[in-house]
Each structure stands twice: as structure tokens, then as C-alpha cells.
Ligand code: PEP
């Protein structure tokens with residue numbers, strides 16, 4: 001199969017009935033970047049900036065951050081890179097940032113919450129990103145957004161830094177696109193307001209599922225207990241697609257779901273046209289896409305979504321079998 005996947009690399013990522021699907025990569029370190037061209041990806045859909053912080057014994061300086069980001073942008077060449085601002089806290093702790101004891105770290109002081117409380121941290125990172133993307137496009141998204149006001153504050157920080165660099169005669173990106181992740185269920189009821197403000201959205205289904213199902217993603221007793229192909233998450237994801245389409249905002253999903261061919265198939269069926277995944281998932285997901293009649297799937301799946309049932313998994317597997325979709 002490895003050989004088969006390698007041969008798929010240069011084929012366009014297009015379904016059997018001619019619909020183009022954007023396949024993006026999740027990355028976090030320089031070593032991941034060799035994979036961008038290898039895997040035939042359309043870009044980096046999620047660059048997890050916290051990894052540099054996690055492998056470092058002290059806070060990475062602005063210079064070090066800038067160098068990493070620049071190398072990432074260089075390695076991607078013409079392809080877009082979506083950086084995610086620091087997603088620290090929860091299951092990703094840093095020894096040199098004291099968070100104090102937390103009873104429920106997943107629900108605690110983390111990600112954009114920490115960044116807005118410690119703006120110097122975020123400002124440094126933003127400055128490093130603006131420098132690194134000078135003369136090019138910068139795409140940046142914020143993790144764990146819970147209310148729209150957090151996006152406003154983060155966007156103001158970016159704008160202030162941009163103005164600051166301009167005033168001091170630095171070259172800055174020719175375009176700055178700002179987005180957020182959809183990882184906290186509260187955002188599902190603020191989609192209209194959010195869509196009016198952001199340049200793009202990306203669903204973090206790992207966290208969104210954890211919070212929807214109240215099931216700790218790191219606890220093996222409960223992590224796999226509830227099905228990501230059940231009506232509840234699929235309906236929630238469908239409302240995200242509808243809101244993004246209505247507002248004309250580009251949408252991606254970058255959780256692990258995107259890398260499982262059966263789940264990726266379901267995502268396309270409910271309307272996603274861009275998904276971001278680990279490099280190793282690209283081959284299997286592409287094989288699924290090339291063998292899929294997406295219109296047929298969509299015509300069947302969307303009405304099914306409204307029907308009461310525990311999970312759509314078996315029916316999705318049956319659809320794939322009956323229509324020769326490679327899973
Ligand atoms: C997610 O939550 O789905 C996600 C992509 O972010 P992370 O796995 O880094 O929390």
C-alpha cells in the first residue's frame with residue numbers, strides 16, 4: 001500500500017465526480033516540513049507553534065521563534081501555512097510557565113486565555129510571525145476561542161504590532177489573514193458573529209469532541225467511548241459548514257478525524273472541502289477521495305443526518321463498500 005500511496009502523490013486530490021478537495025498537513029517542527037512536498041499537500045493547515053516551546057528548556061526568544069517561522073514559510077514555498085498561536089495548557093504544559101495547580105486543566109487557564117492574560121507572550125510571538133512573513137502572506141489562528149470578544153482582543157494585538165513595525169520602518173507581510181479554531185462548543189452558537197469577523201475558520205475536532213462529549217481526550221477509559229460519527233458531532237459540524245458557506249469564509253478541519261478515511265469521507269459528505277492531517281494519513285485519505293462519488297454520498301448522507309440513530313458509522317462503512325470507496 002505504501003507504494004500505491006506514493007503513486008497517488010502527484011494526482012490531483014479530486015473525487016471521482018470531479019470535486020476538488022484541499023488536503024493540508026498538520027506540522028509543528030522543522031522535520032515535518034520535508035513532508036509537505038513529499039506528501040503532495042496543498043499547504044500546512046495547522047502549524048502547532050507550541051512544539052518549539054515544549055522542546056525548549058526556557059522560553060524561546062523572539063529571534064528563535066522568528067527563525068523557525070521563517071524556515072517554515074520558506075520550506076512551504078508558494079503553499080500557504082496556517083500558524084496557530086501558542087496552545088499551552090491542558091495536556092501541553094511548559095515547566096517555565098507556572099500555571100499553578102488546576103483541578104481541571106483541560107477547562108483551565110490555557111491557549112488564548114493565557115495569551116490574553118499575558119499579552120507580552122502573545123505580542124512577542126506575533127512580532128516574530130510578522131517579521132518572518134515580511135513581504136509575504138501571514139495566516140494566523142487562535143486556539144480555544146470561547147467567545148467572540150477574545151478574537152477582537154487578539155486581532156487588536158496583531159494590528160498594534162503591525163502598526164508598530166510599520167512605524168519603525170520594518171517590512172511587514174503584504175497580507176495578514178486572521179482566523180480562529182472551533183474547539184469549544186460555546187462558539188457553535190456564535191458562528192454568525194464570528195463568521196462576520198474572521199478571514200477563515202478551522203475546526204479542532206479533538207478538543208471539540210472532548211468538550212461536546214465531556215470526555216477527556218487523554219483518558220483511555222473515556223476517550224474512545226463516544227463515536228465521532230454519531231449524529232450529535234456530525235450535526236454540529238454541519239452547522240459550522242453552513243455558517244461558513246453562508247458567510248463565504250474558508251473552512252478547514254484539522255483534528256485527527258480528518259486523517260481517518262471513514263471519518264474524512266463523512267466530513268466531505270457533510271460539506272467540508274478542506275481537511276488537514278498528519279503526513280502519514282495523506283495516502284489513505286487521498287485513496288478514499290479518488291474513489292469517491294461525492295455527490296452520491298452527499299445526497300444520501302445529508303437527509304440521514306436528521307434521522308434518529310446511535311451512530312452513522314455502520315451505514316457509512318456500508319456506503320463505502322457498496323460504492324467501492326477505498327477505506
Ligand atoms: C484539535 O483540538 O483538534 C487540534 C487540532 O488541536 P490540538 O490537537 O493541538 O489540541
Ligand code: MG
Nearest residue numbers: 183204206207
Ligand atoms: Mg485543540
